[in-house]
Amino acid sequence: MQEIYLDNAATTRPLVSIRGVLEKYLEDGWHNPSALYAPAVFDLRKMDEARETLKKGFGGNLFEVLFTGSGTEGDAAVILGGARKQKSMHYISSEVEHPAVYQAMMRLKEAGHEVTFVKPDRQGRIDPDAVADAVREDTVLVSIMHVNNQTGAVSDIAGIARRVKAKNRNALFHSDGVQAYMRKALGDASDIDYYTVSAHKIHGLKGVGAVFYKKGAPLKALIPGGGQEKNLRSGTENTLGIAAFAHAAENYLEQKQEYAGRLKELKEVFLGEAGSLSDMEVLSPADGADHIVCLLINGVRGEVLLHALEEQKIYISTGAACTSKKGISRAALGLGLSRAEADAVVRVSFCPYNTKEETAAAAQSLAQAAGALRLFTRR
């Protein structure tokens, strides 16, 4: 039985061509970039080339690139590192942020800051008015994700950032772009101060992420020490992971149009096949990101459905895998679903290497399995 992997919002299959990146690393890329001799200086230069490559996927020369150990660390670097204030201040985020942002905001709250969590609609869409309305004179930072990891809802973060700055020009704007990077274009990024991305969501390796930050935007190392990364993140640099990140970004950049077309097709195929299922609500907005389909299948526990499909080597997710096995996802509740509804959510997510055939087959299996489970539970 061939595996059908439809959990690409959790992680993507690494490119097999990363073999070549490892070969280069083993040959001549493994020195400590902080050392003073030529091969080390070469490794440092390679890191800077990787930054340039990544910037082609977001914001261009408006931004600098800080490498981190994950998207989560990137979010923490901004919220708990750069934007954290001593004095009690005000922060804004949403109820459906990734736990990386949400928990960082909770840390600020515990430390005595005030945090406004804007409520999304049932499909995870954030009302730009609600964000703008929440901005105050003492608002330090607004953090709104670009593409929702659960429903695929897309926020016009460039527009939201503009409105935030119009109301308080000193407020900083951050967006978790982990699901969006390379998948969703952005207009004018000039009001965005920070943008977080992760390598393993675009077929790179786990253990490496990055923060795009506007020149001059405040940042303070979460991890002090030897002063690597312009003293913003100490520790010997993960040069293999960084090279593989650049490699994956290049691969995506070269085929961006084609990949976008493929994802759109896969979503259509999936929804076409799964649409036959009765008493089912598509939580993904029609204009959402094409790689995520979120379904609320009334009367079927998502986790049970997941395991039924697992028997057929079809891998999908419940509410949000990123919440690491903690039962019902806070983010699913953040959509305003009841507990029973949140429990009935599954997420299917594609990558450009999924085929239409496997996607159609998975959708049929899902519809069948859900139907069977309903019969069973209603009997």
Place this chain on the structure above:
Amino acid sequence: MQEIYLDNAATTRPLVSIRGVLEKYLEDGWHNPSALYAPAVFDLRKMDEARETLKKGFGGNLFEVLFTGSGTEGDAAVILGGARKQKSMHYISSEVEHPAVYQAMMRLKEAGHEVTFVKPDRQGRIDPDAVADAVREDTVLVSIMHVNNQTGAVSDIAGIARRVKAKNRNALFHSDGVQAYMRKALGDASDIDYYTVSAHKIHGLKGVGAVFYKKGAPLKALIPGGGQEKNLRSGTENTLGIAAFAHAAENYLEQKQEYAGRLKELKEVFLGEAGSLSDMEVLSPADGADHIVCLLINGVRGEVLLHALEEQKIYISTGAACTSKKGISRAALGLGLSRAEADAVVRVSFCPYNTKEETAAAAQSLAQAAGALRLFTRR
């Protein structure tokens, strides 16, 4: 010209057999360990197996293993995460700690805590009496490195920890074991609470480290979010780096005796050949770790010597590469050297894959180059 790499305290050449680890990862090890289906659960189990492997190299079942993104992050996780207190308290460390520990302690100082930095002798040795004497009733944490990264001086950390606890049983003891792990055995680790290690110092990959922590020792995530690593470090786990770490640890464990013998030989060969150099002081203690030789070559700037050897593809370090190109190393000054002396320090560091022949050749080249530079500068 064959490269002679003698900067193994900065980083080690990764095992080429990591190719096999990548192959397994590409095949079936890349799922998100937080997901609920079988392949992901398998990846999570592999991480736990890696923890067991690593524990064979330190402390065994007394300890739990937390994976981090670097040794530096491990130090920060303990000092700024686990042991940090709200109320002003007292901490102890030394003047020659790695910047990861030193800068974390400086953060505590900035936050209003008191930090006692014990002074080492000229060879980097820490007097256990001086540490014990500094312990007070309000001492929260004592952090003393196991093997000094500059001179190779070894501290009896088990003994120091015992004395610390004898004076204040509530004080916690941490040691940066990055240079020591797999190289220096430890007696009874039962008074040690935390021990930090790094994969790329034992021929693993960069971007992954670990903290061994005693069951029940306080830890708090530096990076909050999805709750991975028992909620001690959020972010998708670097499963490739972790597998390669375990692979490198297994390799070291299998050949520990042989490797130790080899390092001892290399040190003897090197000192035998370089010993002819006049007006030179070996800063490494006779009973220090065998993989590090630190020389003070009066009248020769370390950086100039480094570049002279670089011409011959012989790679060594000045004071300490980990301080990332910031000129004279704080740690070199921490030894109590004058600025001129600190400037004249070079560090040569071995791995078990260095040959006696290349080590002898490098020592001869170093002696010749240093002699020539002296002639030049004294003319």
